[in-house]
Amino acid sequence: MREFARLEPPPSRDDVDDAEREAYDRVVERTARVHGLESIQARYFGALLNAPPLGDVLVRFGKLMREGQLRGSYTDADRELVDIVLATDLGYNGILDVHVPDALAVGVRPEAIEAVRKRREHELTEEERQIVDYSRQVVNGTVTDESHAALVERLGRRGALEFTVFVGFLLMTVRLWQALGVPDPTDEEIDELFRGLLDGSIDVPSPEARIG
């Protein structure tokens, strides 16, 4: 695990202005409930506590992004596959600590996770490849009329818009984790986690574990 000196412990509640304590408390509450205060995720949300109102908006934004399936938009499997793609393409494993387990939990094929991480994308199904390719187009600013129309065909107008926003949100999030110095597990650590989830030595979480 790569650790970075720039990620300092979060400010204490007493250091926060009265007007911002409500926002501070909401960030801490959700982090504790959904991820646990000792998790890698808690390190990220701890950094956001330097700016409680912005951190609060980001936390609520992230919660909404996880509710796509619940609201009849993109599926949890679509969403989790994007996490695998962006982590791989952007060279950062910090989010995989949660999203490899979550991807398996919501039905992403293990072969698809492996194919993206090991660059064997000919092993993806056509549906998976559409998600992978479109996500990359959003990240690189290269969405075309055709790829957008195909996504609308698949998810509907509203679903396509929400999926596009989600990809942008995840791009922002990964770059924030990297910039703020949230710990970055090695590829070997993620491989070991993946093997453990597949052979049953590590429990796959509930699909709803981090929604809410």
Place this chain on the structure above:
Amino acid sequence: MPRVPEHPKRDDFTSPEDLEAYDFVVSRFRKPTTAPGDESDVIPYFRLLLNSPLWAAPLARMGANVRTAGDRGDSYTHKDREWVDQVLAVAFRSNVVQGTHVPDALATGVRLEAIEAIRAGREDDLTDDERLLARYIRQVVSGTVDDAMFETIENRMGRRGAVEYTIFIAFLQLIMRLYQAFGLPDPPDEEIDRWLQEFRDGTRQVPDFRERIR
């Protein structure tokens, strides 16, 4: 032509969550002189986003937060913020936000010569501070920030400022990628050059950037 059609009317939404989000987004843009129900002040990007009011609302909230940070005095300045737009426009080879942000950059004190220099790749013509921020902005969007650079930014604008500036840079990356994905207009470089010349010779006026600080 934008790939996403303009938003449905308010009446097309039925869920209370959507309606509340819809009203919030529209209210963010409505000028005090505009009549309730008139949505003409909503900018094109948000008109598209209103196909999903629920997803549009957090983007509007984020926007309000990052734009007002410069008023507090314990974070980045408005000028620092506008510099990000200039740096990313060049880094992403996209002028999608320049229609608003070239004028606002000048209004907040970004040097016209700095905009011209960064657009022309003449980084030697930037001040040390402009160059420092440009380097940091590029590091954030390419995932290459290191401890030493973060410390330098922290020394310049404080811990909170450094965290907020980083969030703003990553947020602007999100916005620009959404503009591109939705197919919003991207003015050619020649048009931006012409505006800059008009600002230089005084035929185009610098606006009051505070109209957008809300």
